[in-house]
Amino acid sequence: xxxxxxxxxxxxxxxxxxxxxxxxxxxxxxxxxxxxxxxxxxxxxxxxxxxxxxxxxxxxxxxxxxxxxxxxxxxxxxxxxxxxxxxxxxxxxxxxxxxxxxxxxxxxxxxxxxxxxxxxxxxxxxxxxxxxxxxxxxxxxxxxxxxxxxxxxxxxxxxxxxxxxxxxxxxxxxxxxxxxxxxxxxxxxxxxxxxxxxxxxxxxxxxxxxxxxxxxxxxxxxxxxxxxxxxxxxxxxxxxxxxxxxxxxxxxxxxxxxxxxxxxxxxxxxxxxxxxxxxxxxxxxxxxxxxxxxxxxxxxxxxxxxxxxxxxxxxxxxxxxxxxxxxxxxxxxxxxxxxxxxxxxxxxxxxxxxxxxxxxxxxxxxxxxxxxxxxxxxxxxxxxxxxxxxxxxxxxxxxxxxxxxxxxxxxxxxxxxxxxxxxxxxxxxxxxxxxxxxxxxxxxxxxxxxxxxxxxxxxxxxxxxxxxxxxxxxxxxxxxxxxxxxxxxxxxxxxxxxxxxxxxxxxxxxxxxxxxxxxxxxxxxxxxxxxxxxxxxxxxxxxxxxxxxxxxxxxxxxxxx
Ligand code: ATP
Ligand code: MG
Numbered sequence: 132x133x134x135x136x137x138x139x140x141x142x143x144x145x146x147x148x149x150x151x152x153x154x155x156x157x158x159x160x161x162x163x164x165x166x167x168x169x170x171x172x173x174x175x176x177x178x179x180x181x182x183x184x185x186x187x188x189x190x191x192x193x194x195x196x197x198x199x200x201x202x203x204x205x206x207x208x209x210x211x212x213x214x215x216x217x218x219x220x221x222x223x224x225x226x227x228x229x230x231x232x233x234x235x236x237x238x239x240x241x242x243x244x245x246x247x248x249x250x251x252x253x254x255x256x257x258x259x260x261x262x263x264x265x266x267x268x269x270x271x272x273x274x275x276x277x278x279x280x281x282x283x284x285x286x287x288x289x290x291x292x293x294x295x296x297x298x299x300x301x302x303x304x305x306x307x308x309x310x311x312x313x314x315x316x317x318x319x320x321x322x323x324x325x326x327x328x329x330x331x332x333x334x335x336x337x338x339x340x341x342x343x344x345x346x347x348x349x350x351x352x353x354x355x356x357x358x359x360x361x362x363x364x365x366x367x368x369x370x371x372x373x374x375x376x377x378x379x380x381x382x383x384x385x386x387x388x389x390x391x392x393x394x395x396x397x398x399x400x401x402x403x404x405x406x407x408x409x410x411x412x413x414x415x416x417x418x419x420x421x422x423x424x425x426x427x428x429x430x431x432x433x434x435x436x437x438x439x440x441x442x443x444x445x446x447x448x449x450x451x452x453x454x455x456x457x458x459x460x461x462x463x464x465x466x467x468x469x470x471x472x473x474x475x476x477x478x479x480x481x482x483x484x485x486x487x488x489x490x491x492x493x494x495x496x497x498x499x500x501x502x503x504x505x506x507x508x509x510x511x512x513x514x515x516x517x518x519x520x521x522x523x524x525x526x527x528x529x530x531x532x533x534x535x536x537x538x539x540x541x542x543x544x545x546x547x548x549x550x551x552x553x554x555x556x557x558x559x560x561x562x563x564x565x566x567x568x569x570x571x572x573x574x575x576x577x578x579x580x581x582x583x584x585x586x587x588x589x590x591x592x593x594x595x596x597x598x599x600x601x602x603x604x605x606x607x608x609x610x611x612x613x614x615x616x617x618x619x620x621x622x623x624x625x626x627x628x629x630x631x632x633x634x635x636x637x638x639x640x641x642x643x644x645x646x647x648x649x650x651x652x653x654x655x656x657x658x659x660x661x662x663x664x665x666x667x668x669x670x671x672x673x674x675x676x677x678x679x680x681x682x683x684x685x686x687x688x689x690x691x692x
Contacts, residue, residue: 140445156190159180178439193226200337238346242319243283247303252299359385359386360387419604428459460684473634481566494507515588523559539583539584541584
């Protein structure tokens with residue numbers, strides 16, 4: 132048997148080209164438009180482009196596809212670079228499509244001279260109407276047969292700023308009846324008097340995606356220009372421009388974009404969520420942006436593993452959000468130190484525990500990694516446990532604390548609930564228990580078993596922390612699917628953020644934000660025993676600790692469904 136196992140279709144293409152000597156090494160590129168922050172879909176593209184290059188000893192360029200000055204900004208350029216680095220990748224060169232504006236212009240002139248491009252004075256609406264439909268051919272523009280001289284003159288004057296926005300475009304002269312609509316004289320340039328974040332006011336004509344992208348690839352000698360499936364109908368045009376210009380032959384390959392349920396992934400919609408304050412910013416921990424996931428406590432490794440795990444498809448599909456969470460759980464289970472914190476505290480008094488006594492008990496930092504050792508947690512007569520861990524009268528299957536039932540307090544003792552105190556409304560204010568001193572450390576010398584083990588904190592040692600409990604930003608699987616008159620905003624989950632004050636074991640007082648080896652803020656991450664994975668938020672200070680819930684321990688939605 133050949134070793135051809137488990138290659139995805141792109142790897143097969145690359146290996147074939149290397150075998151046949153089409154190229155000696157590969158060069159890929161990641162081409163974001165700097166008009167927003169990167170999202171998890173971009174992470175897929177980054178892992179793919181950089182990952183393939185790494186696997187085959189090639190390189191990857193970062194190229195900003197900055198051909199639309201109106202929506203672009205250096206804020207986005209900076210954030211994109213940071214996010215790629217944080218994900219663990221380094222580019223060979225950083226380029227900008229705007230660096231190629233002069234070259235692209237010269238090539239456009241070349242196409243005009245070959246009779247393959249013309250200046251069209253029709254309005255946008257006329258151009259659209261003239262393109263025809265999939266079943267009907269388009270109509271030639273009345274300006275289609277301008278002479279080369281006239282086109283050269285008009286195009287130069289377009290560049291010189293003599294015409295208003297929208298009054299003229301440069302179009303490729305191909306075939307208005309072509310079965311592929313992309314070939315019906317596609318627009319190459321439009322007039323836009325706008326300040327560009329890099330070229331300032333030097334240009335007032337800007338190339339369209341189809342004219343800029345392939346030529347930029349060609350200039351950089353990109354061997355594999357990988358993009359998402361919806362561009363497959365653009366590929367023939369990509370090839371056409373390269374062929375007509377007789378320039379270095381880059382090739383485009385398409386794969387299925389990453390879609391995840393319960394979220395939206397278009398930059399336009401993410402921008403709207405930010406601008407209209409549905410979230411606190413691009414890095415709101417509920418956002419599907421890379422910086423949002425980072426603030427939420429996701430590790431770069433968990434995102435890379437997720438992208439690897441879902442693979443590369445040739446057909447569109449929707450990935451379950453749970454797979455992303457599971458990737459985080461898998462990683463944090465290995466590396467996150469365990470701590471005890473009570474998110475919804477109710478008071479417990481152990482009546483037979485001496486009033487002035489306190490003990491510092493050994494607690495394991497991470498059972499998955501014995502090298503992490505142990506720490507001391509204080510135990511005393513008054514504790515907090517989770518309100519949901521107690522029921523006065525409990526059904527048989529309830530293995531937590533209830534009247535007359537014995538449970539283990541983790542690392543400490545067996546306790547039995549004896550009575551409860553309530554306020555005027557009937558809410559439990561205190562659970563009175565007894566403990567068995569012989570069970571210190573959490574095991575009974577007589578071998579008797581308990582079914583439940585609870586986390587707890589000593590009341591007088593506990594420190595308060597603000598804990599932000601995040602849930603899905605959208606309440607439905609496909610937030611983009613909306614009835615008439617509604618928008619994706621109608622699908623927002625009204626309970627996606629709940630803030631509580633937790634009682635934490637005192638060692639958490641040291642929880643601080645840090646920085647990673649690239650100088651990017653890095654939270655401290657913990658497993659709060661039985662409650663999930665949590666991390667420090669940038670809002671956290673030594674005086675006011677703030678933790679974000681990264682995810683619960685198990686998929687809490689699977690149970691609901
Ligand atoms: P959006 O539709 O969210 O605005 P975009 O495609 O316009 O995204 P670009 O900045 O042009 O955003 O994308 C940069 C690269 O990332 C492109 O190569 C694009 O194909 C890829 N990409 C964008 N979204 C996804 C996705 N969901 N899955 C995989 N790759 C993606
Ligand atoms: Mg795009």
